[in-house]
Amino acid sequence: MSVKLKLKSVSKSFSGTTVIDNFSLDVATGEMVCLIGASGSGKSTLLRCINLLEPIDNGEIWLDDFDIAEPSLDPDPIRRRIGLVFQSFNLFPHLTVMDNVTLAPRKVLGKGKLQAQAQAMELLERFGLSDKARAYPDHLSGGQQQRVAIVRTLAMQPELLLLDEITSALDPELVGEVLDVVRALKASRMTMLLATHEMAFAREVADRVCFLDEGRLIETAPPSALFTAPQEQRTREFLSRVL
Amino acid sequence: MTAFQPTITPLQLTRRQRHDRRLKRRSLVVSCISVLLVALILVLLVPKAPGWEAVKSSFFNWDILVKTFPKLLSAFVVDLKIFFWSAPLIFILSLAIALARNTRRPALFPLRLFGAVYTDVLRGVPVILLVYLIGFGIPGLGLPRPYNSPYIWGTVALVLGYSAYVAEVFRAGIESVHSSQSAAARSLGLSESDTMRYVVLPQAIRRQVPALMNFVIALLKDVALLSFIGPIEILRQANVYKSLMANFTPYVGAAIIFLCVTIPVTRYADYLLARQRNERTT
Ligand SMILES: Nc1ncnc2c1ncn2[C@@H]1O[C@H](COP(=O)(O)OP(=O)(O)OP(=O)(O)O)[C@@H](O)[C@H]1O
Numbered sequence: 001m002s003v004k005l006k007l008k009s010v011s012k013s014f015s016g017t018t019v020i021d022n023f024s025l026d027v028a029t030g031e032m033v034c035l036i037g038a039s040g041s042g043k044s045t046l047l048r049c050i051n052l053l054e055p056i057d058n059g060e061i062w063l064d065d066f067d068i069a070e071p072s073l074d075p076d077p078i079r080r081r082i083g084l085v086f087q088s089f090n091l092f093p094h095l096t097v098m099d100n101v102t103l104a105p106r107k108v109l110g111k112g113k114l115q116a117q118a119q120a121m122e123l124l125e126r127f128g129l130s131d132k133a134r135a136y137p138d139h140l141s142g143g144q145q146q147r148v149a150i151v152r153t154l155a156m157q158p159e160l161l162l163l164d165e166i167t168s169a170l171d172p173e174l175v176g177e178v179l180d181v182v183r184a185l186k187a188s189r190m191t192m193l194l195a196t197h198e199m200a201f202a203r204e205v206a207d208r209v210c211f212l213d214e215g216r217l218i219e220t221a222p223p224s225a226l227f228t229a230p231q232e233q234r235t236r237e238f239l240s241r242v243l
Numbered sequence: 244m245t246a247f248q249p250t251i252t253p254l255q256l257t258r259r260q261r262h263d264r265r266l267k268r269r270s271l272v273v274s275c276i277s278v279l280l281v282a283l284i285l286v287l288l289v290p291k292a293p294g295w296e297a298v299k300s301s302f303f304n305w306d307i308l309v310k311t312f313p314k315l316l317s318a319f320v321v322d323l324k325i326f327f328w329s330a331p332l333i334f335i336l337s338l339a340i341a342l343a344r345n346t347r348r349p350a351l352f353p354l355r356l357f358g359a360v361y362t363d364v365l366r367g368v369p370v371i372l373l374v375y376l377i378g379f380g381i382p383g384l385g386l387p388r389p390y391n392s393p394y395i396w397g398t399v400a401l402v403l404g405y406s407a408y409v410a411e412v413f414r415a416g417i418e419s420v421h422s423s424q425s426a427a428a429r430s431l432g433l434s435e436s437d438t439m440r441y442v443v444l445p446q447a448i449r450r451q452v453p454a455l456m457n458f459v460i461a462l463l464k465d466v467a468l469l470s471f472i473g474p475i476e477i478l479r480q481a482n483v484y485k486s487l488m489a490n491f492t493p494y495v496g497a498a499i500i501f502l503c504v505t506i507p508v509t510r511y512a513d514y515l516l517a518r519q520r521n522e523r524t525t
C-alpha cells in the first residue's frame with residue numbers, strides 16, 4: 001500500500017513552547033488514522049501544520065512524493081489537495097450553503113458556476129442536505145452546519161482529509177449524523193486523519209489510533225490493540241481517565 | 244356551575260395582555276398631556292420675551308421664506324451632486340487605503356507605510372482646513388478651465404479628508420472578522436487576495452454599515468463647507484439672500500431643507516444599528 005502522508009520528525013513551537021515534538025507518522029492511502037490525547041496535547045496544531053496553516057520549525061511533511069514543508073513552495077496549490085474540517089465549522093455566514101460549497105471550486109479550480117453547482121448538489125444530496133442549498137448557515141442546526149462544512153471540503157476533491165474534533169461543538173443528539181458522514185467517507189476509502197475525543201467512535205472506525213502527549217507520539221496501534229492492551233504507561237493513564 | 248367560570252373579555256385576552264394594555268393606555272395619556280403642557284408653555288411664554296418680535300421678523304419671516312425657498316432648493320441640488328460624486332470616491336479610496344494598511348507582503352511595504360501616514364495626517368487636520376488649502380491652493384496654480392473649478396477641488400478635499408476616517412472604519416471591520424474565517428478559506432486553497440475579496444471584506448463591510456451611515460450623514464452636512472471657497476451651494480445661496488434682504492430667514496430655510504434629508508437617513512441608520520444589535524443577541 002502506498003504512503004499518502006509521511007511526517008518525518010516534525011517539530012513546532014510557539015514562542016519557545018514546544019507544541020509538536022519530533023513527530024513521525026505514516027498514513028497509507030485509504031487509511032483512517034485517529035489522533036487521541038488530552039486537551040493541549042497538540043492534535044489541532046498537528047493538523048494545522050499538515051495543512052500548512054502553521055509553518056513547522058523542523059522536519060518534513062511528505063504528500064505522495066513531495067516534501068510540502070519546503071518553505072519556498074507556494075502553499076495554495078498544496079492546500080487545495082488537503083481538506084481540513086474545523087471543530088467550529090467556520091462556514092462563511094454571508095454566503096448560502098450552495099455558495100459556501102461552490103466558492104473554492106469556482107475561484108480556485110476555475111469551474112463554471114453551473115458545473116460547480118451541479119457537483120455541489122450531488123454532494124449535498126449524498127449527505128441529505130439538498131433542501132438546505134439556499135439556506136444561510138445561521139438557519140441550520142450545528143449538525144447540519146458541520147455536514148455542510150465537510151461537503152464544502154469534499155467539493156475540492158481532496159486526496160487527504162483532516163478532521164479536527166468535528167463533533168465536539170455539537171449537542172449530543174447531533175453527533176450521530178456527523179459521525180455517519182465520516183463512516184460513509186471511510187467506506188469510500190478516503191484517506192483521513194481525525195482528531196477526536198470520541199473514543200468509542202475511534203475504536204469503531206479507525207484503522208490505527210495514535211496517542212499524543214505533550215506534542216509527542218507516544219504510541220500507535222490498531223484500536224483493538226491500543227484500547228485493550230496499551231503498551232505505554234501514559235497511554236494507560238489517559239485511557240483510564242477517559243474510558 | 245356558571246359561578247366558577249373565569250371572566251373572559253370579548254377579545255379573549257389573557258390576564259397579562261389586559262394588564263399590558265392598561266399600562267400602555269395610561270402611559271400614552273400621560274405623554275400626550277405632558278407634550279401639550281410643554282407646547283402650551285412655549286407658545287404662551289416665548290412671545291412674552293422682550294426680543295421676540297425682532298427675532299420673529301428676522302428669523303421666521305414667512306414671506307421671505309416663501310420667496311427664497313425655491314432658489315435654496317435648487318442650490319441644494321448642487322450639494323446633492325457634490326455628495327453623490329464624493330461618496331463613491333470616498334468608498335473606493337478608503338477601501339484601497341484600508342487594504343494597503345492591511346497588506347503583509349514586503350514588496351508592498353511602501354504602500355502600507357503610505358496608508359498609515361495618510362490616515363494619521365489627514366485625520367489630524369480639520370476638514371475645513373483641507374477645503375481651504377486644496378480649494379484655494381490648487382486653483383491658485385493657474386490651471387486652465389475647467390480644472391481650476393472650486394467644485395472639483397472642494398470635492399477632492401472632502402474625498403481626501405473623509406477617506407482617512409472611513410479607511411479606519413473598514414480596517415476595524417476587517418480586523419473584526421475572526422481569523423478562523425480566513426483559515427477556513429485558506430484551507431480550501433483560496434489565495435490571500437481571494438480570501439480578502441470573497442470572505443473577509445463582505446463580512447467586514449456588512450458589519451460596518453451602521454458606522455458608514457453615520458459618515459454618510461456627516462458628509463451630507465459637510466458639503467456645505469464648500470460654500471467658503473466659491474460654489475453656489477445652499478449655504479452660500481442662503482448667505483447671499485441674508486445680505487440681500489438683511490434677514491436670517493433663508494438660514495432657517497436651509498436648515499429645514501437639510502433636516503428633510505438628514506432625519507430620514509439618521510432614522511434609517513439607527514434602524515440598521517438596532518437590527519444589527521438584535522441579530523447579535525439572538
Ligand atoms: N497560535 C498559538 N499560539 C500559541 N500557542 C498555541 C497556539 N496554538 C496552540 N497553542 C498551544 O499549543 C498547545 C497545543 O494546542 P492544540 O490546540 O494543538 O491542542 P489540542 O490537542 O488540539 O487540544 P484540544 O483537545 O483542547 O483541542 C496548547 O498548549 C496551546 O496553548
Ligand SMILES: [Mg+2]
Binds near residue numbers: 044045164
Ligand atoms: Mg484541538
